[in-house]
Amino acid sequence: MLGYILRRLLATIPVLGIVAVLVFLMLRLTPGDPAAVIAGDNATTAQIEAIRAKLGLDQPIITQFGIWAGNLLHGNLGESFFFKKSIGELILGRIEPTLSLAIATMLIAVCVAIPLGVLAAYKHGSWIDRIVMGFSVLGFSVPVFVIGYLLIYVFAITLGWLPVQGYQPISGGFGGFIQRLILPAVTLSVIYIALIARMTRASVLEVLSEDYIRTARAKGQVERKILFRHALKNAAVPIVTVVGIGIALLIGGVVVTESVFAIPGLGRLTVDAVLARDYPTIQAVILLFSVVYVAINLGIDLAYCLFDPRIKY
Amino acid sequence: MMSRWKIVTAAAALLAGSSVLSGGLSAQAQTLKVVMHSDVKIVDPIWTTAYIVRNHGYMIYDTLFALDEKGDVKPQMVDSFTESPDKLTYKFTLRDGLLWHDGKPVTAEDCIASIKRWSARDSIGQKLATFIDTMTADDAKSFTVKLKSPTGLLLSGLGKPSSNVPFMMPKRVADTDANTQISEFIGSGPFVLKTDEWKPGDKIVYTKFKDYKPRAEPASGLAGGKVAKLDRIEWLAISDQQQAVNALLAGEIDMIEQPSFDLIPLLKSDKSIKLIDYNPLGLQYTLRPNHTLKPFDNPKVRQALTYALNQKDFLDAVIGNPDYYKVCKALFPCGSTLSSEKGMDGLLESNFKKSQELLKEAGYDGTPVVLLQSTDLQSLTNLAPVAKQLMEKGGFKVDMQSSDWQTVVARRVRKTPVTDGGWNAMLTSWVSADIMNPVMAGFLNASCDKAGFGWPCDAEMEKLRDDFAREPDIAKQKLIAEAVQARWRETVTHVHLGQYYVPIATRGNISGILSAAAPVFWNVEKK
Numbered sequence: 057m058l059g060y061i062l063r064r065l066l067a068t069i070p071v072l073g074i075v076a077v078l079v080f081l082m083l084r085l086t087p088g089d090p091a092a093v094i095a096g097d098n099a100t101t102a103q104i105e106a107i108r109a110k111l112g113l114d115q116p117i118i119t120q121f122g123i124w125a126g127n128l129l130h131g132n133l134g135e136s137f138f139f140k141k142s143i144g145e146l147i148l149g150r151i152e153p154t155l156s157l158a159i160a161t162m163l164i165a166v167c168v169a170i171p172l173g174v175l176a177a178y179k180h181g182s183w184i185d186r187i188v189m190g191f192s193v194l195g196f197s198v199p200v201f202v203i204g205y206l207l208i209y210v211f212a213i214t215l216g217w218l219p220v221q222g223y224q225p226i227s228g229g230f231g232g233f234i235q236r237l238i239l240p241a242v243t244l245s246v247i248y249i250a251l252i253a254r255m256t257r258a259s260v261l262e263v264l265s266e267d268y269i270r271t272a273r274a275k276g277q278v279e280r281k282i283l284f285r286h287a288l289k290n291a292a293v294p295i296v297t298v299v300g301i302g303i304a305l306l307i308g309g310v311v312v313t314e315s316v317f318a319i320p321g322l323g324r325l326t327v328d329a330v331l332a333r334d335y336p337t338i339q340a341v342i343l344l345f346s347v348v349y350v351a352i353n354l355g356i357d358l359a360y361c362l363f364d365p366r367i368k369y
Numbered sequence: 370m371m372s373r374w375k376i377v378t379a380a381a382a383l384l385a386g387s388s389v390l391s392g393g394l395s396a397q398a399q400t401l402k403v404v405m406h407s408d409v410k411i412v413d414p415i416w417t418t419a420y421i422v423r424n425h426g427y428m429i430y431d432t433l434f435a436l437d438e439k440g441d442v443k444p445q446m447v448d449s450f451t452e453s454p455d456k457l458t459y460k461f462t463l464r465d466g467l468l469w470h471d472g473k474p475v476t477a478e479d480c481i482a483s484i485k486r487w488s489a490r491d492s493i494g495q496k497l498a499t500f501i502d503t504m505t506a507d508d509a510k511s512f513t514v515k516l517k518s519p520t521g522l523l524l525s526g527l528g529k530p531s532s533n534v535p536f537m538m539p540k541r542v543a544d545t546d547a548n549t550q551i552s553e554f555i556g557s558g559p560f561v562l563k564t565d566e567w568k569p570g571d572k573i574v575y576t577k578f579k580d581y582k583p584r585a586e587p588a589s590g591l592a593g594g595k596v597a598k599l600d601r602i603e604w605l606a607i608s609d610q611q612q613a614v615n616a617l618l619a620g621e622i623d624m625i626e627q628p629s630f631d632l633i634p635l636l637k638s639d640k641s642i643k644l645i646d647y648n649p650l651g652l653q654y655t656l657r658p659n660h661t662l663k664p665f666d667n668p669k670v671r672q673a674l675t676y677a678l679n680q681k682d683f684l685d686a687v688i689g690n691p692d693y694y695k696v697c698k699a700l701f702p703c704g705s706t707l708s709s710e711k712g713m714d715g716l717l718e719s720n721f722k723k724s725q726e727l728l729k730e731a732g733y734d735g736t737p738v739v740l741l742q743s744t745d746l747q748s749l750t751n752l753a754p755v756a757k758q759l760m761e762k763g764g765f766k767v768d769m770q771s772s773d774w775q776t777v778v779a780r781r782v783r784k785t786p787v788t789d790g791g792w793n794a795m796l797t798s799w800v801s802a803d804i805m806n807p808v809m810a811g812f813l814n815a816s817c818d819k820a821g822f823g824w825p826c827d828a829e830m831e832k833l834r835d836d837f838a839r840e841p842d843i844a845k846q847k848l849i850a851e852a853v854q855a856r857w858r859e860t861v862t863h864v865h866l867g868q869y870y871v872p873i874a875t876r877g878n879i880s881g882i883l884s885a886a887a888p889v890f891w892n893v894e895k896k
Contacts, residue, residue: 087772087776087779087780087790088773088775088776088779089779092775092778092779092782093775093778093779094411095417100819100821101782101784103548104782106548138410138411138569139410139569139570140550141569149568150570205611205615208612208615209615212615212619213615213618213619216619219619219621220612220615220616220619220621221607221612221615221616221621222605222616222621315608315609315612316609316611316612317612318605318606318607318608318609318612318613318616320568320570320571320606324570324608325570327608328408328410328569328570331773331775332410332775333775333779
């Protein structure tokens with residue numbers, strides 16, 4: 057197992073290298089000049105050129121890449137063109153909201169979706185199954201921002217129970233932290249509830265027709281135990297995959313939710329950086345997202361053997 | 370499965386949280402939470418002309434002179450000044466008790482260094498610098514400016530209300546090269562920047578400067594007594610307009626600086642919200658042709674634009690509500706001192722026949738005009754499609770190319786042919802305070818390569834602008850402004866497409882918002 061983990065970690069190096077090169081090239085090929093953006097509306101060509109020179113943007117692309125890659129190898133993500141801060145610091149400041157949102161969303165999704173999925177599978181064909189599946193289709197189809205605004209309208213504006221926007225770090229008080237996390241997490245979780253519930257239903261349904269379930273029933277096992285101990289455990293592999301990929305997606309792609317709820321997380325940082333053509337920040341954030349994806353995929357693979365002892369590494 | 374004690378703990382935590390929230394409210398009573406039109410990322414108001422940075426400047430810095438509500442220049446940090454009979458020597462004395470936020474007194478040396486840095490960057494400052502012979506500190510509190518020839522630009526420049534505003538900074542900060550951003554944010558204004566709480570992309574925080582000594586007069590425009598009535602002001606970065614409106618409706622924030630026009634009906638229908646038009650001169654839309662490339666290198670083709678276009682179509686398409694716009698044919702904003710409609714008959718009325726005639730006379734060969742459209746700024750997006758339609762009716766062929774605003778900004782400084790990433794025409798808007806006279810108005814600068822993007826080249830226009838700069842007498846300035854307008858009809862540096870107004874939306878308990886060229890937060894109260 058240790059060898060497997062090491063091999064997987066080594067394999068991430070070329071992946072990250074390719075991502076780094078691609079991101080670097082893609083940013084340079086898209087139109088828009090950071091120097092012009094930074095210089096502002098009334099800047100003269102000479103002023104823009106001066107900024108370009110200062111940022112090193114007048115150098116050939118190969119040289120720019122060399123400098124950036126060299127810094128990266130020394131663990132230096134560089135300084136943001138626009139925010140005038142070290143990117144490491146910038147990302148650290150934004151990681152808490154995004155991570156909190158991702159974890160809260162997945163907690164809600166897993167807690168709601170798995171029992172729903174199991175129930176739907178157990179009662180498959182019944183009205184309960186149809187309602188669960190109907191809701192999950194709805195969850196897929198309604199865009200995140202629509203759900204967000206709907207929840208804001210009902211719970212924040214009309215009822216006034218929860219705040220409309222903003223983020224409060226845990227250090228500022230747990231109550232405020234949770235209050236501000238509920239609406240965005242619920243909003244985001246809808247789509248994952250739909251996804252995980254469907255996946256759980258399908259997997260459990262498949263397992264329920266297996267011989268060992270019949271054996272367990274024949275032995276007089278309680279239905280709840282059959283469902284959650286035997287069926288769910290054996291159906292867990294695809295569910296774990298969906299949950300894992302879901303977390304990775306949440307960390308990289310909560311842009312809309314962070315905008316709708318004015319949460320200063322990594323998604324917002326990415327959008328701000330893209331709009332400002334802040335190359336070093338965009339590169340660092342995308343690289344970070346890639347690391348997260350690779351790490352979570354490794355985590356998922358390792359989790360498989362917890363649920364299915366037949367899988368050996 | 371969550372155990373019972375866990376549920377109890379979670380519920381207790383929630384209750385504790387809500388009590389913290391409600392308990393915190395009274396302590397926060399004097400905090401104003403505002404959503405400005407953009408997030409503050411750069412904090413050097415001399416280095417950039419971005420309006421959000423100008424607004425930030427008004428929070429922490431003070432000015433030597435300032436415009437009052439009527440648009441007259443009034444002393445601000447200056448206590449008194451004298452003007453020699455030949456109008457060549459000005460002596461300025463600073464008010465008593467002016468302090469920087471670090472507690473040190475404001476000196477004449479600080480002000481001289483600040484004027485120097487400003488005049489290295491700003492368009493009026495640059496012009497003014499050509500008039501200045503010497504600036505010397507007489508003592509800690511007074512300094513003398515000697516001019517080479519008389520100009521009205523000294524006082525109007527020092528009282529310039531909008532980007533770049535000549536804000537005063539301590540000498541050590543003002544000595545920073547004008548092309549490098551400052552790294553210390555100390556002013557002598559009514560509010561202090563809380564650098565430890567500033568988080569770009571989230572919020573920027575200001576607190577009241579307790580040792581600020583306001584002038585004795587009541588506040589008027591950007592002049593008069595700047596009395597900070599709030600302890601703390603937070604500018605929150607909420608990128609989504611709908612979200613900002615929701616937060617205002619729910620009472621979580623107190624003010625939105627520029628609510629988008631399509632959401633105004635939502636705010637109007639709520640009785641707890643007030644809409645305040647703080648800037649009676651508003652903003653002006655403009656189309657800028659590129660004078661260096663065909664077909665707009667020909668003045669006749671540019672004149673055709675002034676016939677083909679009309680203001681109402683643009684204003685209807687973007688603003689929609691006539692309460693918030695005004696058709697104004699005058700080159701200088703309607704309602705301002707130099708505004709005049711003289712000689713504008715027949716122009717900007719969509720006389721397509723006349724436009725086609727002029728194009729024929731000019732020998733326009735039907736080469737498509739590359740018109741840049743920005744798609745991500747609500748206040749600009751609809752302008753280009755209207756321009757395309759009107760220009761096509763007027764005989765032009767138009768190739769509208771769409772991209773985000775940042776790409777437009779990057780592209781518009783390129784002088785290359787259109788096949789190589791260049792452009793023929795683009796649309797933007799100016800705050801009226803920036804285009805009040807021929808020297809200020811950036812698009813009237815016709816100094817060829819030295820002019821801004823679009824690069825008009827007209828010696829006669831430049832002579833008129835110089836004449837204006839040299840003329841201290843207001844009546845004579847008006848005559849020169851009319852001559853500028855007459856010359857504009859010939860050379861068409863740009864086409865102005867109407868004035869519009871963006872109201873501030875506040876909760877009902879906010880009062881004291883001043884009518885001024887920029888949104889300012891002194892005098893504002895929360896009850």
